[in-house]
Amino acid sequence: ALKQMKKGFLQQLFPESGEKLPRARFTGFQEEWEQREFGDILIFSVPNNNFPRASLNYEEGIIKNIHYGDVLMKFDSVVDVSTSNIPFVTNGQLESFTNQFLQNGDIVIADTAEDKITGKAIEVCGINNTSVVSGLHTMVARPNISFASRYLGYYLNSYSYRKQLLPLMQGIKVLSISKSNISKTTLCFPKNVIEQERIGDFFKQLDKTMLLHQNRLTKLTTLKKAYLKIMFI
Numbered sequence: 001a002l003k004q005m006k007k008g009f010l011q012q013l014f015p016e017s018g019e020k021l022p023r024a025r026f027t028g029f030q031e032e033w034e035q036r037e038f039g040d041i042l043i044f045s046v047p048n049n050n051f052p053r054a055s056l057n058y059e060e061g062i063i064k065n066i067h068y069g070d071v072l073m074k075f076d077s078v079v080d081v082s083t084s085n086i087p088f089v090t091n092g093q094l095e096s097f098t099n100q101f102l103q104n105g106d107i108v109i110a111d112t113a114e115d116k117i118t119g120k121a122i123e124v125c126g127i128n129n130t131s132v133v134s135g136l137h138t139m140v141a142r143p144n145i146s147f148a149s150r151y152l153g154y155y156l157n158s159y160s161y162r163k164q165l166l167p168l169m170q171g172i173k174v175l176s177i178s179k180s181n182i183s184k185t186t187l188c189f190p191k192n193v194i195e196q197e198r199i200g201d202f203f204k205q206l207d208k209t210m211l212l213h214q215n216r217l218t219k220l221t222t223l224k225k226a227y228l229k230i231m232f233i
Helices: 002-012 068-073 151-155 193-230
Strands: 034-037 042-046 063-066 078-080 107-110 121-125 131-134 138-143 186-189
Touching: 002 193, 063 068, 068 107, 078 193, 121 151, 131 138, 151 186, 151 193
Parallel strands: 063 131, 078 121
Antiparallel strands: 034 186, 042 138, 107 121, 107 138
16 A cells, blocks of 8 residues: 555656646645756766676675666665665775765666666665665766755656656667666756755655565564464474
8 A cells, every 4th residue: 555655656746747847746835846858967977887696795895786686676766875785796896996986866777677667766875984886787877966865766766757768768578778868858856955855755754664564564474484384283
């Protein structure tokens, strides 16, 4: 039910493509949203690496690596590096990753997948003193203007934005999308950063509530399995 609620709010709290006002809005905001081309706002200035999953580990290291498979299947719209389970580059050395380290607010996009989840994006936060890079089949876009934390992460995964990507995907068995095509899409955002913050905080709280319920369900499932083992001969 919460997942369906979130899906509905992702449609209502962001304007439809070509429109400048969302269908639902927080009280106190009336100004039209701004529309800008992706390439004017987000620049692909941070290179990625080509390490496969076999070159990563979860035990030790000094450099964390965001893998495209995790972007597609594991991570939600916003990834807090300080709390998320992100693998390390095995034997990775800082000097080998010049100009590749991510910053808070960077957007990591998976450029290939086997279905229309291609182009899934995450916003990175909570980096602090951690060294983080982006891996195989990803693209890193860095905003050149200030956005409220989490706004872009949720917006780029909204239906109103993602439907722009569908006609840009190329391939048959495996779909991919290019930097040049993504750069031509249109971004829509409130000029008022406080409204951006309200939207980001709303979805953050919704995700937190969903996680609490998911953790409870996981514990109950584990408990049930244990009882099924000990209560029958």
